[in-house]
Amino acid sequence: MTVDALTAVEAGVDATASAPALGARQLWRRLRAQRAALAGGVVIVLLVLIALGAPLLAGIEGQDTTSYHADLLDSAAGAVPRGTFGGVSGEHWLGIEPTTGRDLFARLVYGARISLFVAFGATLLQVLVGGAFGLAAGLGNRFVDGLLSRTTDVFVTMPALIFAIALIAVVPGGFPRPVLLMLVLGLLAWGGIAKIVRAQVLAHKTLDYVAASRLAGSGPWRTARRELLPALVAPVMTYAAILLPTNVVSEASLSFLGIGVKPPTASWGQMLSSANTWYQADPAYVLLPALLLFVTVLAFTVFAEGVRVALDPRAASRLRIGTGRARKDEAGDGSGDGEAVVEK
């Protein structure tokens, strides 16, 4: 407990003092080294810009999300848009909806708002709730840990989608849907974060640098904040990056089932739900939101993989060694993932 402990204490103090600034720069450098992750990041930034500039983009096109354009529909053919590829024209860049004639471009760019709002909002909530549960379970005594861990088990075991559906059933219809979806997903699917944080806290709690901090007179909360939180940043960020695409899909799924966002509000899942019966008569109507949703989820997934590799010390060193070696070692990583899945 002499030299070793001192080194550990120093390492711990060092990490707390300089981790944030250095970590961010290092993370960026490691992310930049991966082409796929970078491409995913670029797509995400583009989507965020589209979502923020939705009124502007729709304004440039000169359309909005709710106006009907019955004159552009072919009523003899079952209210399908006239013209090619779902009624694409100078006024309607991506065509219009069948039956109503609402502008698709405007609905798609506004749909990006819902997708990203729910995804980021729900992820933030999941990190907060899961982090709090995990910290409390990891730091608490046996009874607290047992109680919180069993509660977490219920949330990990139950598919969040089914829980969300049951919850949404009891909320009055007037509640704003995007906010409701964010809350429901955020308050239900935090089990994974809680488990990771608890495990991490338990692993670090017994390390000498934390003991040293306690001996130096810090209380439990000060220790948690100063010594444990920095150790949690990497695993929590990795997991949060994976939660983002999951939440995008969950929102789209609930809206697709007709219990999430409802028309006239546009979301990609809602559009797919309305388009579901039109795949034969108007394929463009189905394909556009499907393609956008696919690209979005793919971008988030690729980016999350990049974040994982960048934050994994073993993977990061492999990145520097070279691609040949990195590919070979992926096998090991894959098996790790598999076991994680089974243990759930």
Next chain:
Amino acid sequence: MTRFLLRRLLQAAVVLLVLAAVLYATFYLAPGDAARLACGPKCSAAQVDQIRGQMGLDDPVYVQFWHFLQDIFTGHDYSTGTGTLHCPAPCLGQSYRTGELVTDIVTQKLPATASLALGAMVLWLLIGVGTGLLSALRRGTLTERLLTGFTLVGTATPVFITGIVLLLVFCSWLQWLPFPTYVPLTDDPEQWAWNLLLPWLALALLESAKYARLTRSSMLETLAEDHIRTFRAYGVGEGAIVRRHALRGALTPVIALSALDLGMMFGGALLTETLFNVPGIGQQLVQSVQLKDLPVVVGIVLVMGLAVVVANAVADVLYAVADRRVVLT
């Protein structure tokens, strides 16, 4: 082993009990009058009060919850005005809308869900394990890259997108298949399979990506183990090593994961059932939510929870039985 099993069962029971309590509390606290919902829009205030008494809604919430749990084990008799409706042992209540027993609704819808889940599992195991083994045994950059890409796209695609694209290609463009309409297996096995083909594919394509990756990494890991090296040193052929010795170890996690996924699907593949109009419990849940038919919602979610919890326990046990190194606690 027995102790492990008992412990695992107890754990599962606790999870289910907590689930039931959370659900019950949610619906108790929910705005809206259950008695009015059950009675229908034409009821007078006096009738609603009478119904409320019959449903036991005047009791405190813990008494109601106790009765709810009690009904599951002992059954319940409902008065229907003219006579009584007996709800046998696993009684989950009565639909507000139709007065049907929730257990009857579930048993009616279960065959469709089971058909979907089992068929999809057979497909994803064939595709996933096949690709996974192939890429593990023929390690080359091309197969590996293809598989990595396949896995990435597979995990990134929501099932309803795959499903819609399948519908578009096979029903609309190529016109090889009619739009799927569910036919029970007992009516016509050929039509049953034919109509479920697209939903099976939609589910299996996604899942198989996960299985391919798991099989591959697990196989590579097993082949790198010492006892396999010893077999090689003794001159056992590579094919025999794989078939007789490596497969068992490599497929253990795959089988455990299948059990988990099967549980999830018995819990209703909501999206697939809705997209392809398969009349399973997932579709029923979605419809009941839209109708605010709370007893049916609670009942179905509990049944789904049971499926998931049982699957979890089965996966653990399978894992332990197939792999002796796993320590049971």
